[in-house]
Amino acid sequence: MSTRPVAIVGIGQTNHKSKRWDVSLGGLVREAAFRALEDAEMEWSDIDAVVLGKAPDLFEGIMKPELYLSDALGATGKPMFRVHTAGSVGGTTGIVASHLVAAGRHKRVLAVGYQKQSEGNAQFALGSGQGASMGAGGAFAPYMRGYIHRSGAPEDIGPMVAVKDRQNALKNPYAHLKIENISIEQVKASPMMWDPIRYLESCPSSDGACAVVLTDEEGGKAAAAAGRTPAWVLATAVRSEPFQFPGRDPVRPAGAVDCATDVYRQAGITNPREQLDCAELYVPFSWYEPMWLEAHLIAEEGQGWKMVEAGDTALTGSFPVNMSGGVLSSNPIGASGLLRFAEAALQVRGMAGEHQVEEANVAVAQAYGAAAQYYAMWVVANSLDPFGS
C-alpha cells in the first residue's frame, strides 16, 4: 500500500451571510484561509499546494475562478487544482486534498471551497436563464415525498429537523441563519415552497467559504505534541451514478449506500450507529436528514425518521447530526460540502465550542450533488486507531 496517514490540523470558515458585500471575492476566500492557517500555526509559505472547489461558475459569472484566485490563495509558484462535482464538490475538495498527502505528493495542502451567491442568482443559473425553473427544491421535492410515502413518517419530522438544525446554528458563531426561539409551529406556518418543503425547511442562499489544512503524519504528530489535536482521515470514498434510468431509486440511491459501505469498510466500522459518535450530513432540505441516515446505513431502512422523532439526532442526543446547524443554516454551495467535512474534523478535535459533542472520537461527513447522484464521504477520528484494532 502506498497510503500515508493524513491529518487535519487547520480549519477556518467565514461568517456566512446572504450578502458578504463587505469583502471582495478574494477577501472572502482569504478570510477562511487565514483562519485555517492560524489554526494550523502556519504561514502561506508553509503550504505546498491548493485545491479549490466550487459549484457552477455561472453562479458568479467567473469562468475557472481558480485562475483569478491563484495568488489570493498563495498558490503562486505552487500547484492549484480545481474540482467541481456539483453539490458534493466541497467534499470532493477535501478528499482530493487528502489524497495528495496520502499519496506522498505534498506534505501540507490547503483545501478551499466557496460560493458568493449574492453576486448572481442560483435559481437563474440552475434554469440556464429560462423561465419556470424548479430550482433545487423543486427537483428534490418529489424524492422527499417518495420517502415520506414509503416510510410512513409523520408530517412533523421535517419541521423537527428544521428546528433542531437552527437551534444548533445558534451555537455556531459562523452560521448564517440565526432564528431565536424557532418552533415547529413557526416552521409549519412558513410558506410552502416546493411541497412538501416549506420555506423554513429549506437552506438559505449564502456567501461563504471554508478552508482546511491537511498534513502528513509528521505534521499531525507535531500538532498533537503541541497540544493541538489533529483529526486523522481514516477513510474517504466517492461514488457517482447516472442521473436517471427506469427504476433508479433517488430516495435510497445505490451510490449513497455504496459510498457509505466503502468508507466504513476502509475505516474498520462494522456498526456505524455504535462506532460513530456523530455525523455531519448534507441536508439542504429537512427531510434529507432521515433519508441520509438510512441511505448511509446509520439507521435501518424506514427507521431514520424515528431517530429524529426520538431526539437522537439532537446535539445532546445519542447520535448528534449536523451539530454546526448544517446546510439548513448556511449554504455557500461550493463550500457546503467542505463545511460538513470540516465540522466532523472540528468535533473529533474537540474544538467545536458550544456545539461540541461530548467525547466525539470518530465522526463521518457526507456531501451529495446533482440529481442525488454524486456522493463524497470521509471518516475522521482523533487517533489513527480509534477502535484499538
Place this chain on the structure above:
Amino acid sequence: MSRTRNDDIAVIGWSVSPMERHTAKSETQMLLEVVSGAVDDAGITRADVDFTCAGSCDYVAGVPFSFVQNTDAIGAWPPKSDSHVEMDGAWALYESWVRLLLGDMDIALAMGSGRSSTSDPAILYPMEMDPFYLAPLGADHANLSAMQARTLIDSGMLTERQMAEIAVRTRRDAKSNPLAQVSGDFDVEELLAADYVNAPLRLHDMPPITDGACAVVIARADKARELCENPVWITGFAHYTELHNPGMRDLRSSTAATLAAKAAGVDEAPIEVAELQASFTHEEPLLVEAMGLGPEVSVNPSGGPLAANPIMATGLVRVVEAARQIRVHGRHRTLAHSSSGPCLQQNLVCIMEGD
C-alpha cells in the same frame, strides 16, 4: 529497463475523437465514443475501470452542471468512484494518477471534452480573467497573448517570421496526423503577407476552433503488465500556477512551466519528443526555453494545438500524442504539456517512458 515497483503507473490505452470545426454530436456522445475506444484499446471494459475523472467546463458548454449528463458515457452503474475537474482533461489524468498512487485501485480512466464551436471565444474568454480589472475590458486570451508575443519580439527573443516558420512547420507535420484540422504545405512569405488578426498575431499564429474529446486509460504496474505489451510509463507528473494578472508577471518566461518540468524530472534523462499546449506560435519557443528543452527535441510532431485545439481536451490529447510517440514510433522518453489561463498562467508536465 524493466519495472518491478507496483507504484509505477502506465498509460495502457487511449482514444481521440475526430477534431472538427463543428460537431453535431453532444459532449456525452463524443465521450461515449472515446471511452469505448480507450477501454477497447486497453483490452478492458468499462466495468474494469476502478476510477474515472472527467475534465470539462460549464462555460464552454453553456450550461451549469454540464458534466452531469456526461456521466452517461462512463458506465456508472453500478455506481462508480468518479470525479470531475473544471480543468483540461490533463488535470483529470493527474487526479486519476494520484488516485492510483494510493494503491487500492488498479485502473483509472481520464477524459476531457469540449465544444468550442458553440460560442465566440472573443466573447467567452474575458469571463476567465480578473473580474474587476480585466473581464470588464473584454480582454480575451488572444488579446493578452498577443501582448506576450510582442514582449518576446521587443526583447529580441523572436520575430514574426520565426512565428510564421513555426506555423509552417506544425502545419506540415500535421499532414501525417489524421486527426489534424489544420494541415498542409504553406509558404512563410504568404503567411506573413496576411493581415493581422490581433497584431502581432496573424491567423496562422492562433489555434483553430475545435470540437473534440479524448480518453486515456492508466493502470498500476502489475495490471499494466498483465494487460499491455508495451505500457507507456508515467515517470514524472507535476503542475504549477503563477499569479493571475499578466501585467504583474515577467511575460518573457513561464516560471510555472519551468517548475512543472523540473518537478516532473525533465533534467533526469534526454527528452526525444515534446507535445506542448502551445496554442499560439510564440508560446512554443517560450515553453521550450522555460522547460530547458534542447534543439534535439522534436516539438509537436502531431501539429499541436495549432493543428487542432479541442478546449478542455487539448492537454490530454498532448499526453496521447506523446504516448503515441513511444508506443507507435518507438521513442523512449517523451514529454506532454498542458496549460490554462492567460499567458500560460498554469502549466502541467507529464513525462513518459517506454520499457
Place this chain on the structure above:
Amino acid sequence: MRTSHERGIAEVTITVESTIKFPYKRSLGPVIGPFMTALAEQRFIAIRSGSRVICPPLEWDPETAAELPRDFVDVGPAGTVCTWSWVSRPTEQHPLDRPFAFALIKLDGADTALTHVVDVESIDQMSTGMRVAPRWRAERLGHITDVEAFVPGEEAITVNGGVPGEPVTMMSYDASITYKIPVSDNTIKAHEATAQGRLVGLKCPVCERIYARDRGFCPIDTVELTDDHEVELPQRGVVTSYTIITPVQYPGQTETEPFSRVMVLIDEIDVVMMYQPLVDVPVEDVRIGMRVAVVWASEAEKADAGRPGNLVGWMPTGEPDNTDPSLANRIM
C-alpha cells in the same frame, strides 16, 4: 430561443441558440473599492508591498499572498506602454467600437502594469515605450472603464462631473454569451413525434430499459440509442410523486402562480416521465396514484412557438386511483 441552420463541415446541423445573460453584482472590498473610487475622481491609486508599488492594487502581495497594509499611493496619471496588441475587429465587450490597442501600461510611480486600451487612429501610432495618459469618461461610476481609453501624451484629459458622492463599494458586470448548440437527431425526432400526437421512447437493445426519446444513451449499457430503438408508449399512466412549486421571482422567470410537476409511470411499460405539468388540476387535488392521460395542444396552441413540442401536459382520466403502495418507489 430560435433555431437556425448552420453549415458544418460535412452536414447541415440544426442548432438552437440560447443566450446566457445576467447582471452580476460584485462587492469590491477594502482595496479594489478605493481604487474604483479614485477612478471616479479621475485619479489612480496603487498599493505598497514592501518597496514595490502595485497597480492595479490587490489586497494581497501576488507573489507571497501576504495581506498588504492599506498603504495607498497616487500613481500616474501618465504611464509607459510595456507591450501592446492591436484589435482590428472590436467585440461588443470592448470599451471602443473602432480598432484600438490593448496595452500593459506602467503608470508613473508603479512597478506593475495596468491592462487597458489605447485609442489611436492606426496601428502605426503604437509603439512599445510610448507615453500615454488617460482620457476620462464624463459619466464615471467607479469602474475600470471610467478611463475611456489611454491616449498618446503626458496629459490626462479630464472632464467635470459624474463623480459618485459616496465611496464606490460595488460594481456591476453584465455577461451575455450566446451559444449555438446543435440539436441532436433524437431531440428532433422527439419533437416530431409529439407534433404527431405520439408519445415515444427509446428502448435499450441490451437491457430493454426505456428512455425518453431525446435521451440518446442507455447509461447502464453505455450504448447509443437511435431511430432503430424507437417504441410507442401508451398515453396513460399514474402519478408516482409530485411537487407543487411556488415560483420564486428571478430574472427570466415566467411563472407567477403555484404550479405542479408530477412523475408519471406509463401504463404497461416500464418508464417514468419526470417533472410533467398537469393541466386543469387544482394544486390541492394532486396526489400519488392519480390516473392521468396525455393532453396534446389544440391547433391554436400549436401556433405558440414557445411550447416545446405539442405535449401540453397530463390530465386526470377520472378512473379510480391506483393504490399500490410500491408506486412511491417509482420516482424514476
